[in-house]
Amino acid sequence: MKKALTIAGSDSGGGAGIQADLKTFQELEVFGMSAITAVTAQNTLGVQGIYPMTPQAVENQIQSIGHDMGTDAVKLGMLFNADIIRVAAEQIKHFHWKNVILDPVMIAKGGASLLQQEAVTALRQDLFPLTTVLTPNIPEAEILTGMTIRTSDDKKEAAKRLLDTGVKQVVIKGGHDEDPHKSTDLFYDGSHFRLIQTPRISTKNTHGTGCTFSAAITAEIAKGMPAYSAVVKAKDFIQAAIENSLDIGAGHGPTNHWAYKKKQEQYS
Numbered sequence: 001m002k003k004a005l006t007i008a009g010s011d012s013g014g015g016a017g018i019q020a021d022l023k024t025f026q027e028l029e030v031f032g033m034s035a036i037t038a039v040t041a042q043n044t045l046g047v048q049g050i051y052p053m054t055p056q057a058v059e060n061q062i063q064s065i066g067h068d069m070g071t072d073a074v075k076l077g078m079l080f081n082a083d084i085i086r087v088a089a090e091q092i093k094h095f096h097w098k099n100v101i102l103d104p105v106m107i108a109k110g111g112a113s114l115l116q117q118e119a120v121t122a123l124r125q126d127l128f129p130l131t132t133v134l135t136p137n138i139p140e141a142e143i144l145t146g147m148t149i150r151t152s153d154d155k156k157e158a159a160k161r162l163l164d165t166g167v168k169q170v171v172i173k174g175g176h177d178e179d180p181h182k183s184t185d186l187f188y189d190g191s192h193f194r195l196i197q198t199p200r201i202s203t204k205n206t207h208g209t210g211c212t213f214s215a216a217i218t219a220e221i222a223k224g225m226p227a228y229s230a231v232v233k234a235k236d237f238i239q240a241a242i243e244n245s246l247d248i249g250a251g252h253g254p255t256n257h258w259a260y261k262k263k264q265e266q267y268s
């Protein structure tokens, strides 16, 4: 039995953040644990409030897990400010955790900021050198590299720049690209570029896609799968979750975390 820890924000709406991560870990049969960085009052319409935890509270949660239970992989999501980022980095080093998946969450779908602007530098300096797989969406990759990303060549250039910061592997997610037919993610490990492409699903229910995708990568890496294979499986997981997304709430509804498992059961 493998374990995964998510260090991220709580989404009261249940579709993104800690809630999406734990649901995904459970579906992929990995024991999920959490350290909460901030509580958000959130639903499918947007973010109504953000209540960050103190850095000490985050440190204490991580230590509780590190001193007793341990983990096979760590996922980082909404970290909100530079002090929380520093604490997370220190604890990952302290416990010598090696499988680190960083989803550099910055802005919620409705536009609310989930990371203070000055924290971007801390992310690069403190966490990138510890990161096994970085999973930015296109707007996040643009902020992290300072370049505009439109074409497939732009994605490759951005991936190269991100690897220069110490990250071992990167997936630039294609949810925000302009192709109306496909959603294409680019994986880069420093030697090969690989495209992972699926038909784009026409739906407004995409709340939590990024969280769910990176949580699935984390679960598979926790089970010992190599990074690229984990990304391919996570892409299948999120595709099923979006295809069967849930019409809950009046805005961007959540994805369906049990759809992948249900599909597997149907075919077996």
Ligand SMILES: Nc1ncnc2c1ncn2[C@@H]1O[C@H](COP(=O)(O)OP(=O)(O)O)[C@@H](O)[C@H]1O
Pocket: 136, 137, 138, 173, 174, 175, 176, 183, 184, 185, 198, 199, 200, 201, 202, 203, 206, 208, 209, 210, 211, 213, 235, 238, 239, 242
């Ligand atoms: N409409 C869609 N159809 C198919 N796949 C999608 C769609 N939107 C996002 N994805 C996939 O979901 C994952 C998360 O991507 P993205 O939405 O860009 O992340 P974020 O939630 O961080 O903005 C990626 O694997 C991406 O290809």
Ligand SMILES: Cc1ncc(COP(=O)(O)O)c(N)n1
Pocket: 008, 009, 010, 011, 016, 017, 018, 040, 042, 077, 078, 105, 107, 108, 109, 114, 206, 207, 208, 209, 210, 211, 212
């Ligand atoms: C607490 C929290 N963390 C992350 C996201 C990003 O969600 P998405 O996966 O849709 O980009 C969110 N809306 N809320």
